[in-house]
Amino acid sequence: MTSVLVTGASRGLGRHIAVAFAQQHCRVGINCVRRLAEAAETGELVTQAGGEPLLCRADVSRVGDVDEMFAVLRDRWETLDVLVNNAGIADDRLTMQMSEAQWQRVLDVTVRGASLCAARAAAMMPRGGHIVNIASLSGAVGRAGQANYSAAKAALIGMTKSLAAELGNANIRVNAVLPGYLPTEMGAAAPRAMAQAARDSVLGRLADPDEVARFIEHLCSTQGVSGQVFSIDSRLWG
Helix, strand or coil, rough: CCEEEEECCCCCCHHHHHHHHHHHCCEEEECCCCCCHHHHHHHHHHHHCCCEEEECCCCCCHHHHHHHHHHHHHHCCCCCCCEEEECCCCCCCCCCCCCCHHHHHHHHHHHHHHHHHHHHHHHHCCEEEEEEEEEHHHHHHCCCEEEEEEEEEEHHHHHHHHHHHHHHEEEEEEEECCCCCCCHHHHHHCHHHHHHHHHHCCCCCCCCCHHHHHHHHHHCCCCCCCCCCCCCCCCCCC
């Protein structure tokens, strides 16, 4: 049975990704920090979809937490096939008004967390596997008021390419996905930005979290794709 760890999976896109893999009858690690009740709901959805859930409580920005989480995964599953680095936070403010703590926390969770998890996941992929980093269009084009978030997501894109080069000989594929502006809890917290994203779309609509999740699940079934950045959106860029 394929083993998958999705970080930040208690709700939002992470929950959709967990369910998409469950529909393929995977074992799914559901990572969260505090939202245990919501993570349990994700676990119920994973079970209903035909998967086998495993709750993995850990702050991915903390080395000790990550080590404990992967020790549990190794004990339960021995190997890991897929890691989806979905955990990330936004704390928007104009740069001149942004505190050092706001900068550091966004970078710690989004970038350091992804790096810590990727290193440990790769060690559990002796037969190869797939790492998907959830980046953002903000990391490719930048957004006013999101210097910390844009920098963090841009770092994920660069990290994706470096990891792909480092891990290719081990048959570990590494790709990044830009999921577009989603009508999830995080997206709905900024209604004006969400409305603008719909206006910027050539289809006049937001991205769909189920479509993004299914794309990620399919991407992880491929054998010859690595070091790529995929925008699952209908806004023009680049």
